[in-house]
Amino acid sequence: MYRLHRPARRLRGQALRPRRGQQGPLPDPADHRPPVQARRVLDGVRPQGQRPLVQGGDGDGLHLQHSRDGLQPRQPEEPRPRLRRSRGREGQGRPHRGEEDHLAGGPQEVRVRREAAMEKISVAQARKAEAVGKHVLVQGWVRTRRDSKGGFSFLELNDGSCFGNLQVVAPSGLPNYQSEVLHLGVGASVSVSGEVKASPAKGQATEVHADSITLVGSADPATYPLQKKGHTFEFLRTIAHLRPRSNTFGAVARVRNCVCRSIHDFFQEQGFLYIHPPIITASDCEGASQMFRVSTLDPNNPPRKEGAVDYAQDFFHKPTFLTVSGQLEAEIFACALGKVYTFGPTFRAENSNTSRHLAEFWMVEPEMAFFDLNDNMDLAEAFLKRLFKDVLERCAEDMQFFVERVEKTAVSTLEGIVQSRFMRLSYTEAVDILQKSGVQFEFPVSWGTDLQSEHERYLTEQHFKKPVILYDYPKTIKAFYMRLNDDNRTVRAMDVLVPRIGEVIGGSQREERLEVLESRMKEMGLDPQAYWWYLDLRRYGTVPHAGFGLGLERTVQFVTGMGNIRDVIPFPRVPGSAEF
């Protein structure tokens, strides 16, 4: 049973602290850079003899960032006449609703109208050399401000469109320079209009010379929790409403988005149909998972019948739960439409307290008719490679950050995987390797028992040093729906294991033979009656089919190198915590 309430959490982070001695007070270019670890990020350390691409204490916070291309000198393009620019972009420069409201009158009318007439572009666009010469409007949040008594201030602006910030040069001649610009704190939101120019200094290719800066929303520096310095992930978790504004969580959000897009791209390009199984279900797919109950009965005074709660009087007239998997429903559609996939949230009420488990997580479940286990493994491998390849291409800047601050092998690992073949071996072969490894495991390896984390890690991290697909597991440790092999001891199951994380994919060829499936259900103490519709798929026009489930968060965790799964989902749900 889960508590619904709990005391407010302390706004304090602990642990994940840098090791003593590795925590330099200030960066020194000559500092030795210790290895970056997945679960421990370090303070104030720079790559030796290198200008940092990313600056940030714990690999996080609100620091400035220098793009690689920013280090190249740029030739400014010939500035074009401003009027012509504006006119040519009329359609895109239309004011938004909020701006129209301003236009209704008031002191800001003139400025707003001018902003509305120019091109509104993202920080990502403004940072590119092609933007030089344009007169633009950029809007975002201030990451930091540096004042120069030489007559201007520098603002670092971020709007989430990319990892890097846009440098804004704010001249002291601005009407609100003394009153507002000099007090712009971290986190304030602003609208800036000005001209994009090639930056004369190192650190960025372009910068915007502001001719107007509008304070949209201030952020009191005395109380705003995010600082320019690094924060631990534990602390940021306590301010989940603000952590997307930090370097790390912005990068995670973009990588997560990229992975989701690639999931759809991959399946759509291969002719898969995206289907939507129910979130509320009356069946328990795995048979063993702990499920969240869905009920509208009064928990303080539920109707009873012969002592037990009478769910016949509940909303659905029977006990219902949040889904733990859409697989069974996906099989229904695969056995009608061929190749399908689901992609949505799933829920497990297990009391798991680890860096790899969530009570609410997202899962991708493809299901394919006329696929056997080998087809299934081929698909899983191609699928993962596609996800990794797309992230490397589309999130290069974010990935570079993870390499610098979170997991130094993040990119090289992905590159290696994209190019090599996954190792495939049977459970039996894996047990053999482990037993002959000579390694003293905490838990002994024996045929017929599930592999422990340490065993999986040995295979992926020590022995093969790459993703491993294990298949043909003992039937005693796998679900009833997996196809029985002729040996009558193993089933056509497969797990894809990756270094650091372990299982990212679990799948199988499904049992398509009615009699075998029925006897397997009875063997495992399940009532075939409850699965009558599932059995019908075998009764009428049965086909061999297969599928698997991919954990989205574990994939994002693996890709980014983030140590804790709670930091790759916006609002983690775990035992004892459903904040925000």
Add this chain to the structure above:
RNA sequence: UCCCCGAUAGCUCAAUGGUAGAGCAACCGGCUGUUAACCGGUUUGUUGUAGGUUCGAGUCCUACUCGGGGAGCCA
């Protein structure tokens, strides 16, 4: 759920059972085409909660809460 570790300023951390500190942030000033800017100064505490031991507890003991690492369950 089990094992281990932890909780001190807004953040990250110090402090033999004997007057609670530093760095960063914030604030004030100086300097600077700056870029985790830099330099000087100022401010910051019910030491997680509740009990207990003691002349005296941040420090020792007990319980609880929360966090981290590992394990199990799994994706």
